[in-house]
Amino acid sequence: PPNTRVIQDSALSGSNSKRISFRAPQAPFTAKDFSYGKLLGLGSYSKVVQATKKDTGVTYALKIMDKLHIVKENTLNYVKLERILLDQLDHPGVVQLHFTFQDAHYLYMGLECCEGGELFHQIQRKKRLSVDEARFYASELIDIMEYLHGQGLIHRDLKPENLLLTRDGHLKVIDFGSAKSINNFNGLVDIPDDKGCTLVGTAEYVSPEVLDGQPATMGTDLWALGCIVYQMLVGRPPFKCATEYLTFQKILNRDFEFPEFLSAEARDLIDRLLAHSFFQGTEWSELWKSPAPLVA
Numbered sequence: 001p002p003n004t005r006v007i008q009d010s011a012l013s014g015s016n017s018k019r020i021s022f023r024a025p026q027a028p029f030t031a032k033d034f035s036y037g038k039l040l041g042l043g044s045y046s047k048v049v050q051a052t053k054k055d056t057g058v059t060y061a062l063k064i065m066d067k068l069h070i071v072k073e074n075t076l077n078y079v080k081l082e083r084i085l086l087d088q089l090d091h092p093g094v095v096q097l098h099f100t101f102q103d104a105h106y107l108y109m110g111l112e113c114c115e116g117g118e119l120f121h122q123i124q125r126k127k128r129l130s131v132d133e134a135r136f137y138a139s140e141l142i143d144i145m146e147y148l149h150g151q152g153l154i155h156r157d158l159k160p161e162n163l164l165l166t167r168d169g170h171l172k173v174i175d176f177g178s179a180k181s182i183n184n185f186n187g188l189v190d191i192p193d194d195k196g197c198t199l200v201g202t203a204e205y206v207s208p209e210v211l212d213g214q215p216a217t218m219g220t221d222l223w224a225l226g227c228i229v230y231q232m233l234v235g236r237p238p239f240k241c242a243t244e245y246l247t248f249q250k251i252l253n254r255d256f257e258f259p260e261f262l263s264a265e266a267r268d269l270i271d272r273l274l275a276h277s278f279f280q281g282t283e284w285s286e287l288w289k290s291p292a293p294l295v296a
């Protein structure tokens with residue numbers, strides 16, 4: 001269809017004002033250069049398939065995005081954002097982007113293939129993880145978060161579906177389409193401010209302050225970490241309910257229970273991660289200009 005051409009070759013090169021040089025530039029590949037294996041996953045705007053480059057024999061996870069769908073759903077900015085971030089990030093726990101290409105109908109991203117699948121499925125298969133397993137994944141996730149936060153990035157959609165495992169069992173975070181940058185991505189991509197408007201994230205892992213309409217902070221990812229640690233040890237997320245509305249009520253009331261078998265250390269960690277931050281609402285950059293308490 002003619003309007004798939006709305007996304008031109010430059011579409012993934014960031015905003016109109018700045019040109020970016022990518023480490024993983026658009027490659028002169030076509031879909032025919034690959035032989036296809038199993039379907040790795042379905043996203044809201046993509047299909048991810050195992051694909052082996054015929055000439056090199058290297059296998060990738062090829063993320064295939066329908067241009068028509070992107071235009072219809074107005075999600076080009078999120079696609080651009082993910083492409084720019086994956087290109088810039090460099091950490092063993094962040095999935096690597098090797099190349100991109102496109103044709104008339106689809107955009108393609110060649111990602112490192114995480115053959116161990118989703119952490120979500122590990123939890124499902126094992127019912128719940130042992131303390132040692134949970135500690136291992138939580139430690140890797142904390143290291144990844146420290147890196148991302150150090151880059152000024154909040155992931156905003158951390159959950160076991162977005163944590164993949166390599167063949168040898170190490171964690172890789174994916175899905176940067178919802179990320180937020182405290183320096184507004186240096187103007188590289190035009191993402192609307194989230195102040196009090198769109199709810200970003202997934203119901204079960206969203207923090208009370210985001211539900212309350214406040215902007216996401218680094219604490220938003222820490223809240224998600226608390227939910228993930230709970231889910232690894234218990235087998236289900238702490239606030240899961242039959243409907244999103246009920247889940248949100250539970251989150252706002254911080255209404256969750258610890259099963260008997262959880263150790264005091266695990267309870268303490270989860271309790272602290274799922275605590276309403278004492279400093280919630282503090283605008284650190286405005287601190288010295290903001291009104292102070294009355295002096296008695």
Ligand code: ATP
Nearest residue numbers: 040041042043044045046048061111112113114175
């Ligand atoms: P979402 O609806 O979560 O925004 P999306 O369209 O951004 O989805 P992804 O979350 O990136 O798509 O990918 C969808 C699914 O494909 C993932 O949940 C995962 O199971 C699988 N997948 C994605 N990337 C890889 C990868 N590099 N290796 C293996 N599987 C992957």
